[in-house]
Amino acid sequence: MTNSDINRLKDKAFQVFGIFCTFIGLVVLAIFLIDIVAEGITRINWDFLTSLPSRRASRAGILTAWAGTLWILVLTTLIAFPLGVGAGIYLEEYGRKNRLANFLEINIANLAGVPSIIYGLLGLEIFGRQMRLGGSLLAGALTLSLLILPIIIVTTREAVKAVPRSIRDGSYALGASKWQTIWHQVLPASFGGILTGIILALSRAVGEAAPLIVIGALAYVPFTPSSPLDEFTVLPIQIFNWTSRPQEEFLTNAAAAIIVLLVITFLLNGIAVYLRNKQQKKIRW
Amino acid sequence: MSKKENKLEAKNLDAYYGDFHALKNINIAMEEKAVTAFIGPSGCGKSTFLRTFNRMNDYIDGFRIEGQILLDGRDIYNKDIRVDELRKEVGMVFQKPNPFPKSIFENVVYGLKIQGIKKKSVLEEAAEKSLRHAALWDEVKDKLNKSALALSGGQQQRLCIARALAISPSVLLMDEPASALDPISTAKIEELIYTLKNEYTIVIVTHNMQQAGRVSDYTAFFYMGELVEHNKTRTMFTSPKDERTQNYITGRFG
Numbered sequence: 285m286t287n288s289d290i291n292r293l294k295d296k297a298f299q300v301f302g303i304f305c306t307f308i309g310l311v312v313l314a315i316f317l318i319d320i321v322a323e324g325i326t327r328i329n330w331d332f333l334t335s336l337p338s339r340r341a342s343r344a345g346i347l348t349a350w351a352g353t354l355w356i357l358v359l360t361t362l363i364a365f366p367l368g369v370g371a372g373i374y375l376e377e378y379g380r381k382n383r384l385a386n387f388l389e390i391n392i393a394n395l396a397g398v399p400s401i402i403y404g405l406l407g408l409e410i411f412g413r414q415m416r417l418g419g420s421l422l423a424g425a426l427t428l429s430l431l432i433l434p435i436i437i438v439t440t441r442e443a444v445k446a447v448p449r450s451i452r453d454g455s456y457a458l459g460a461s462k463w464q465t466i467w468h469q470v471l472p473a474s475f476g477g478i479l480t481g482i483i484l485a486l487s488r489a490v491g492e493a494a495p496l497i498v499i500g501a502l503a504y505v506p507f508t509p510s511s512p513l514d515e516f517t518v519l520p521i522q523i524f525n526w527t528s529r530p531q532e533e534f535l536t537n538a539a540a541a542i543i544v545l546l547v548i549t550f551l552l553n554g555i556a557v558y559l560r561n562k563q564q565k566k567i568r569w
Numbered sequence: 570m571s572k573k574e575n576k577l578e579a580k581n582l583d584a585y586y587g588d589f590h591a592l593k594n595i596n597i598a599m600e601e602k603a604v605t606a607f608i609g610p611s612g613c614g615k616s617t618f619l620r621t622f623n624r625m626n627d628y629i630d631g632f633r634i635e636g637q638i639l640l641d642g643r644d645i646y647n648k649d650i651r652v653d654e655l656r657k658e659v660g661m662v663f664q665k666p667n668p669f670p671k672s673i674f675e676n677v678v679y680g681l682k683i684q685g686i687k688k689k690s691v692l693e694e695a696a697e698k699s700l701r702h703a704a705l706w707d708e709v710k711d712k713l714n715k716s717a718l719a720l721s722g723g724q725q726q727r728l729c730i731a732r733a734l735a736i737s738p739s740v741l742l743m744d745e746p747a748s749a750l751d752p753i754s755t756a757k758i759e760e761l762i763y764t765l766k767n768e769y770t771i772v773i774v775t776h777n778m779q780q781a782g783r784v785s786d787y788t789a790f791f792y793m794g795e796l797v798e799h800n801k802t803r804t805m806f807t808s809p810k811d812e813r814t815q816n817y818i819t820g821r822f823g
């Protein structure tokens with residue numbers, strides 16, 4: 285066997301291995317989806333989406349849960365978007381490249397890997413107790429903002445870094461200031477990437493239950509929140525609560541709620557993919 | 570021929586990237602409304618020197634200069650010089666065409682919009698004038714709102730020239746403006762430089778001896794951070810004074 289034969293064989297082997305890995309992932313996901321959908325799809329109807337929680341499984345709905353999730357989504361976006369993008373731009377464009385910057389960079393990357401329950405404890409102490417926000421929507425959104433800030437900062441920096449030097453040079457050479465260059469060139473060119481990062485970060489936040497439970501979000505909230513200072517629940521907490529009940533009907537409810545949560549996550553991811561493709565079509569350096 | 574004013578001057582200029590001494594005691598004066606070509610082997614400091622005239626090196630960590638750069642007799646590294654004002658006066662065209670990912674029109678008027686000029690009629694007029702100046706108007710007048718990235722490389726480079734002209738500078742710095750282009754586009758750029766020198770003081774970096782010969786009135790030869798020779802292009806190409814210049818021009822190194 286010649287060398288090139290061996291190489292071709294290795295190539296083939298790796299291909300088969302790759303297909304196998306992909307297949308495993310897809311099969312597991314498919315089994316999970318099919319199982320959930322089979323269990324819960326029939327439970328989803330208008331009543332289920334618009335009813336308040338109840339002790340009786342057949343009457344219980346997820347109105348407060350998805351309303352809470354939407355509230356959390358919006359508030360978290362409002363808090364984390366400007367902070368994360370601002371910090372990302374600052375670190376990439378203004379921050380000096382020295383030891384401190386290196387230190388910050390490594391730590392921000394590390395923060396992205398800290399378990400979410402730790403953020404919950406931090407949020408409980410700072411927002412819940414010190415700032416006296418208790419188990420309110422605002423405390424929850426602030427906590428989740430902390431959780432996803434590192435992701436937003438990192439993706440913002442990546443997107444900003446991807447804008448080529450030549451574009452900035454072109455802008456400076458025409459008399460633009462640093463801020464004008466960032467505003468007119470860097471941000472528009474990196475916005476797709478930044479948005480994608482934010483949406484992916486949000487879709488992570490939407491699925492979190494642990495940190496919200498730690499700060500005191502409740503499973504049973506008999507009303508939909510009407511202000512950021514109201515108590516709340518979210519879909520993951522509702523699901524968690526239902527799956528821990530012994531009755532079969534509650535498991536069906538949980539499956540139905542999981543479907544709703546999945547739809548929200550897929551929607552968010554879909555938007556992210558759409559924005560990224562649109563961006564790629566518009567700009568090719 | 571009446572004696573023209575000196576537009577650009579460098580006096581005892583030294584430039585450093587950190588510890589690296591990139592330009593060594595450069596003294597040169599460049600005449601108004603003439604084309605000066607910078608030639609020399611790769612890494613000898615041509616771009617570094619060119620970029621001191623619009624202070625584009627300011628963004629490089631560790632870069633510093635000693636000595637003076639004068640524009641119309643004023644030291645542009647003086648503390649009371651505003652860099653954005655300086656760059657309105659001294660435009661620059663880069664080696665690789667770098668149009669912004671915006672429409673052709675937005676590219677041309679970018680410098681004006683940055684200055685706060687918003688009036689549509691003013692912008693439109695300036696756009697047409699600059700595009701005509703850059704010999705691009707006829708090719709793009711029907712697609713001003715199309716993306717500049719859809720233009721050919723040569724058209725993009727002329728767009729970048731138009732963009733620089735739109736803010737009415739008096740000096741145009743060009744760093745190998747045609748090195749990324751095909752022969753026909755190159756010829757167009759050279760022709761353009763020839764017409765532009767009636768109104769602008771032009772400094773062009775080039776690796777192409779024929780190009781230097783064709784477009785420039787004066788040539789400056791750099792070698793390892795030093796200005797070896799500066800003279801009328803014709804004189805320099807026919808009877809160089811320095812042996813290094815001679816060797817470079819005849820292609821013995823570089």
Ligand SMILES: Nc1ncnc2c1ncn2[C@@H]1O[C@H](COP(=O)(O)OP(=O)(O)OP(=O)(O)O)[C@@H](O)[C@H]1O
Binds near residue numbers: 609612614615
């Ligand atoms: N940002 C930088 N940091 C450190 N050194 C640099 C930097 N830019 C250039 N240099 C060094 O300065 C010297 C001059 O570089 P410059 O780019 O001015 O050369 P050049 O004559 O334009 O070369 P070329 O013909 O290849 O474009 C080179 O030795 C280069 O390595």
Ligand SMILES: [Mg+2]
Binds near residue numbers: 615616617744774
């Ligand atoms: Mg160069």
